[in-house]
Amino acid sequence: MNFLRRIVRPQNKEDENFYYELKELLNFKPIKLSHYKKAFTHRSLKLVDAKGNPINYERLEFLGDAILGSVIASYLYKKVPEGDEGYLTQMRSKVVSRDHLNSLGKDLDLIRFVKSNITNNQISNNIHGNIFEALIGAIYLDRGYNYCHQFIYEQVILPYVDIERLEGKISSYKGYIIEWCQKNKKKYSFDSYEDTGNQSKKHFSVRVSIDGIMIAKGRATSKKKAEEIAAKRVYYAMQDRMKNS
């Protein structure tokens, strides 16, 4: 057991911090930290391995992009049985668009892990999406496809991928909930509070209550995003109730 622990447990304080922050982010235990280190290494550091091959996240980006594409394809295939090939292709493009991936990378605050020789104002906005893809690549190498699937599902699809919104049916869940409450003469409240915990980036939590009963919570890096996440959960809870009634 001790022997196993020594393999898996990080060797020094910096690795230990990295390990625990990663574990919180991934929601599972990373095994080979070197994959994740590579996913957060910018080419400007000019690192090379023993064979002279560059160590940076660019190859992992290629790998992660492909894995992400297949997980999203499989999600959409199962989720929208009536969508034809053209529809599925279009929806996937929206989910994996550069803008969307940059926003995901930012929400997960991946930039905190990045090591580079460039200054903050040299960083392009695309770095957020690129390291997000590279992280998927690292998960694949470290734990295989099923862990990528789980991570993408929990961290991307559930909180952010939204067929109704991508189809343009709903532009704001908060707006939808408010309108519904007004129409049905219900009292609603969106209560927000700072909830950063031990993360480096500021976070907010929001509770949505209807007629004094708390229906759902949301948490994100801005109040507005947390409200949308919470409102979306209320929306789906309402859909489920309608289906079952």
Next chain:
Amino acid sequence: MNFLRRIVRPQNKEDENFYYELKELLNFKPIKLSHYKKAFTHRSLKLVDAKGNPINYERLEFLGDAILGSVIASYLYKKVPEGDEGYLTQMRSKVVSRDHLNSLGKDLDLIRFVKSNITNNQISNNIHGNIFEALIGAIYLDRGYNYCHQFIYEQVILPYVDIERLEGKISSYKGYIIEWCQKNKKKYSFDSYEDTGNQSKKHFSVRVSIDGIMIAKGRATSKKKAEEIAAKRVYYAMQDRMKNS
């Protein structure tokens, strides 16, 4: 046991034939035949399910394309550690090019399974690649990612994907072997014979011998392809020997 058998075993003669042919093709047991039936159903049959959604292979094509892309990406990532992102992207495009997929679909003779209302001369060449992709999609739904990986690896990558050839380093393995033998004063022979077995499409086998010793065999739907497969195996056997000596 009998109960399990009844679930898995096909219900009628046609399904039974389909099951055994599939099993031979896939090299593992298919579970839910309906996925594979869909993968070989052309839209011209105008089939719909109970909810009115069309039953044909077009959605599975979308899914299979994505899965294939990620398996090939992962193969290339591991196989060519010195290849940068641009190289990997370019090589993957070659492997999953329409022409290459059509040729794979033809080699596996997938068209024998297709049900459609169109006549042979209405069939476009692309159908071979499309049903190949759809088959990958069906495997994914039936048995998951790892079985797709195995199938793609055994049936696509090993016999057909060839970094050296894709890079343009070697245009014909047979040519390479003959040249090598002449240079090194070795006697060589390529002996081919018909080897169709119980398959519907004609197949050929080829044995390559050097100085009277059989080095490798190949089998394919044409003599030329079988020769290339066998010669490629000889080539890799030579590479391995050089590495280990």
